[in-house]
Amino acid sequence: MQPISTKPTPPSDDKRWRIVTATMRRHGFRPDALIETLHSVQEAFGYVDDEAMRFVARGLQLPPSRVYGAATFYNYFMLKPQGEHTCVVCLGTACYIKGAAEVLEQLQLLTGVKPGETTPDKKVSLLSARCMGACGLAPVVVLDGEVNGMASPEALTAKVEEWTHHD
Amino acid sequence: MSVVTLKIDDRDVSGRDDETILEIARENGIVIPTLCYLEGLSIAGACRLCLVEVKGSSKLLPACATRVSEGMEVSTQSERLTHYRRMIIEMLFAEGNHICSVCVSNGHCQLQDAAVALGVDHIGVPYLYPNRTVDASHELFGIDHNRCILCARCVRVCDEVEGAHTWDVGARGIEARVITDFRTPWGDSDTCTSCGKCVQVCPTGALFAKGKSAGEMMKQSEFVQYLVAMRGRQS
Amino acid sequence: MIEERPLYIPEQNIVLEHNHEIDPEQLDDYFKIDGFAALNHVLTEMTPPEVIDQLSRSGLRGRGGAGYPTGLKWQTVAKAQGSPKYVICNGDEGDPGAFMDRNVMEAYPFKVLEGMTIAAYAIGASQGFIYVRAEYPLAVQRLKNAIRQMEKHNYLGKNIAGTPFSFDIDVRLGAGAFVCGEETALIASIEGRRGNPRPRPPYPAEHGLFGCPTLINNVETFANVAPILRNGAEWFASIGTEKSKGTKVFALSGRIARAGLIEVPMGTTLREIVFEIGGGIPDGKAYKAVQTGGPSGGCIPSDYLDVPVDYESLLNLGSFMGSGGMIVMDETSCMVDVARYFMEFCMSESCGKCVPCRVGTAQMYQLLTKIVHGDATLNDLALLETLCDMVRTTSLCGLGQGAPNPVMSTLRYFRDEYIAHIVEKRCPAGVCPVHKHVQQEVSA
Numbered sequence: 001m002q003p004i005s006t007k008p009t010p011p012s013d014d015k016r017w018r019i020v021t022a023t024m025r026r027h028g029f030r031p032d033a034l035i036e037t038l039h040s041v042q043e044a045f046g047y048v049d050d051e052a053m054r055f056v057a058r059g060l061q062l063p064p065s066r067v068y069g070a071a072t073f074y075n076y077f078m079l080k081p082q083g084e085h086t087c088v089v090c091l092g093t094a095c096y097i098k099g100a101a102e103v104l105e106q107l108q109l110l111t112g113v114k115p116g117e118t119t120p121d122k123k124v125s126l127l128s129a130r131c132m133g134a135c136g137l138a139p140v141v142v143l144d145g146e147v148n149g150m151a152s153p154e155a156l157t158a159k160v161e162e163w164t165h166h167d
Numbered sequence: 168m169s170v171v172t173l174k175i176d177d178r179d180v181s182g183r184d185d186e187t188i189l190e191i192a193r194e195n196g197i198v199i200p201t202l203c204y205l206e207g208l209s210i211a212g213a214c215r216l217c218l219v220e221v222k223g224s225s226k227l228l229p230a231c232a233t234r235v236s237e238g239m240e241v242s243t244q245s246e247r248l249t250h251y252r253r254m255i256i257e258m259l260f261a262e263g264n265h266i267c268s269v270c271v272s273n274g275h276c277q278l279q280d281a282a283v284a285l286g287v288d289h290i291g292v293p294y295l296y297p298n299r300t301v302d303a304s305h306e307l308f309g310i311d312h313n314r315c316i317l318c319a320r321c322v323r324v325c326d327e328v329e330g331a332h333t334w335d336v337g338a339r340g341i342e343a344r345v346i347t348d349f350r351t352p353w354g355d356s357d358t359c360t361s362c363g364k365c366v367q368v369c370p371t372g373a374l375f376a377k378g379k380s381a382g383e384m385m386k387q388s389e390f391v392q393y394l395v396a397m398r399g400r401q402s
Numbered sequence: 403m404i405e406e407r408p409l410y411i412p413e414q415n416i417v418l419e420h421n422h423e424i425d426p427e428q429l430d431d432y433f434k435i436d437g438f439a440a441l442n443h444v445l446t447e448m449t450p451p452e453v454i455d456q457l458s459r460s461g462l463r464g465r466g467g468a469g470y471p472t473g474l475k476w477q478t479v480a481k482a483q484g485s486p487k488y489v490i491c492n493g494d495e496g497d498p499g500a501f502m503d504r505n506v507m508e509a510y511p512f513k514v515l516e517g518m519t520i521a522a523y524a525i526g527a528s529q530g531f532i533y534v535r536a537e538y539p540l541a542v543q544r545l546k547n548a549i550r551q552m553e554k555h556n557y558l559g560k561n562i563a564g565t566p567f568s569f570d571i572d573v574r575l576g577a578g579a580f581v582c583g584e585e586t587a588l589i590a591s592i593e594g595r596r597g598n599p600r601p602r603p604p605y606p607a608e609h610g611l612f613g614c615p616t617l618i619n620n621v622e623t624f625a626n627v628a629p630i631l632r633n634g635a636e637w638f639a640s641i642g643t644e645k646s647k648g649t650k651v652f653a654l655s656g657r658i659a660r661a662g663l664i665e666v667p668m669g670t671t672l673r674e675i676v677f678e679i680g681g682g683i684p685d686g687k688a689y690k691a692v693q694t695g696g697p698s699g700g701c702i703p704s705d706y707l708d709v710p711v712d713y714e715s716l717l718n719l720g721s722f723m724g725s726g727g728m729i730v731m732d733e734t735s736c737m738v739d740v741a742r743y744f745m746e747f748c749m750s751e752s753c754g755k756c757v758p759c760r761v762g763t764a765q766m767y768q769l770l771t772k773i774v775h776g777d778a779t780l781n782d783l784a785l786l787e788t789l790c791d792m793v794r795t796t797s798l799c800g801l802g803q804g805a806p807n808p809v810m811s812t813l814r815y816f817r818d819e820y821i822a823h824i825v826e827k828r829c830p831a832g833v834c835p836v837h838k839h840v841q842q843e844v845s846a
Contacts, residue, residue, distance in 0.1 A: 003418065018695060027610040030594075031592060031593070031594050032592065032593045032612075034594030034595075035574070035577055035594050036574065036575065036594075038577070039536065039575050050349050053349055054349065054638070060594075063326075063331075063332035063333070063335070063358060064348040064351070064357070064358060065332060065333060065334055065335035065337075065346055065347060065348050065349070065358075066332060066335050066595075067349070068335065068337055068346060068348065069335035069336050069337050070594065070595060070596050071348065071598060072337045072338045073337075073338070073339050073576070073578030073579060073753070074576075074578050074579050074597070075578035075579065076536050076537075076576075076577035076578035077577060077578075092498035092730050092746075093498040093499035093501045093655075093656070093693060093696075093727070093729045093743070094498075094655035094656050094661070096324050096498075096743055097656045097657060097729060097731055097735055097740075098656070102844065106193055127432050128497055129495070129537065130496065130537075130578070130580065130747070130751075131174045131498035131499060131500070131501075131537075132537060133495065133499070133500070133501035133504040133535075133537065133538060134501065135499050135500075135501055135653055135655035135656075135661065135727075135729075136501075136653075136655055136661040136662050136663075138655055140657070140659070162362075163724040164676070166357070166762055202666070210601070211755070212600065212756070212798055213755045213756045213757070213798065214756070214757055215756055215757055215758055215796045215798065216795070218796055226795075227795060227796060229601055229798075232601040233601075233603075234603075251792055251795065251796050254758075254788075254789075254792050255757050255758065255796070258757055258758070258761040258765070259757060259761070260762075261761070261765070262757075262760075262761045267765065291785070292785065292789070293765065293768060294762060295761075295768075296766075316757075317754065317755075319755075324421070329679045335596075336596065336754070338754075339579075339596075339752065339753050339764075340749060340750060340751070340752040340753065340754045340760060340763075340764075341749065341752070341754065341760055341761065341764040342754070343753075343754030386454050390519035
């Protein structure tokens, strides 16, 4: 197969597609750039939707099903936009032993959504993680990227209520 | 490449050292059950039905993926192997929603045949009753995910023989499903050439030609090995 | 991200030497702790077979879990036909409860990369990859920074340190799939594919990345390489036990007074680790078990606290060294619930390729759920044990083969807890929601 010589046309004139194209170019548009390119899509847009997958498939000259198969294999890739705030509960063993299940239950009650879902008002996405590698601080909850160790349901409630009640 | 001699089920057999246990067994009329294996396609080693005992190995080895070697002693039949093979079949039945009597492939199904051959007369694990769908959007063919055993023969034939790579596997674990394009309805796929190879190689009634009713779907998968062999001669 | 100071480092530390005395972002600081002394020595004064010989005589074994002799692995790749050859560092630390490799990559990026470069010289590779979890952004940033600085100082790139040897390293990001810690799945992932394992043989040493001979070692293994070549195989072999040499880094967490990272000589007992280094169990509670080896490992009860920790002894106890996670549990942990926790993990992390792992983990999870809810019978327990044996024996890769281990080890040491849930409809630790069922049974 001939390697692609011209750069693929982005789905829109959104400048963020340039970042994605740059990633593909850095890897010579080779098929093994797929995961790195999906990372770059997610970093630029926050999620990887069909339109992005189509662009990546064209850019790397890969079959659509291979791109979809990889994107859905890896849990790190979000196929839908996330809420304004994210709340990630670590369910690693140490966190589990130290009560992460109760923390998660409390957050589910509070937000009314299950892990992997976003509240209908798009304010909060509730997520769970395998292990953040911060077991010494168990249980760990990451609020908008900030690691909170020894998380107590009370402190979390205050924070999440702040997100949901403020406009 | 060199010729080796080995024993399969106490029979002296010989073959090339780039051949697998399964290939040599078949050449010698020794039956090892398989589901994901299909001559002409790449090896998946996924169904685990063809596991055999090899003297000197504490692990069971997949006959489809294990090369023969000089002096090897292979057992393809034992109480232990039958026990595991039956459980694999039971797990496949429990994993999907298989209702043979109304299936297009009833009587011509490799899962059914394997179950009969291994004497599976009941399913000892709880049925999982998954919620699976049927995609009938393609003009000629359909897929009933309830009957899919995820052997990925369709994925491999489409990629390796037809060259379209319309099929792949999406998601993972117990949620894994074969998909077309971006999980696009099959009928809307941009890449499908409607060649029907996937339908022919599917071991169950999961992939079928439209218009067939119960027991009417007969499949021919031998074309794969001929196509592959012919291409080998032309290159 | 959080940076933690290691809890305990012995006098003879290897991996965590000079912790936090140096800035992990400055190559000049790495020089202060003999950085690149080993690489310079190897490139100018040793032949590749001599390097491999040193490694073999040191007795170093893979720190990723299985404990395969590192020197032997290097030798196999060195002898393998085919080119190019690749070096891969497995930084996909996925065991829940393990954070050793994160710390090593964050605190000693140069040391890991130096180890990889020495390996490349020994086996004849010109390209390396370090595969890191995307969940470890600081490790990724520091590794990328270290690679740039090494390139600038000619410790990576063409004609390293003025010798004919050339080598490059690229970082590749994982994307949230535990199974990618398995070497054939990791290779598939670097190739841009779904992380499905494939049958071995052929092993990556012969048929690895892009079909070429490939050496894969884990982060801690590579971090041991430069110290061994600096101080000699005999020095390293003098530490540890007869079959397990050197030290091991463990991540101590759970119900323990002092959680954190420790480095101890192989052969240190669990009692020393849990009670002396970790300060024992807090709140006056009683020790119940320590879980090692992650989702492929097992729970070790108090009867075996005096067993020296090495590869063989943990296997004999029905557990597994794994990458070094140690989660301490006290009387408030229910062992059936713990087994179910790990089974949920394996079920969700199964790639779905082979039948026993895909369906078997789902079946076992369902049975364990029945048990914790008090809905199970002794027949269910028998079926659970049959499934454990079947999934362990017939699965394609280590994830499936190891998935039954947490169940089997808790059944071995805490069978009474299973029986209490099933027969007495009672959770001894008071964790499981079994009581809900008692009323149903009365009314039935």
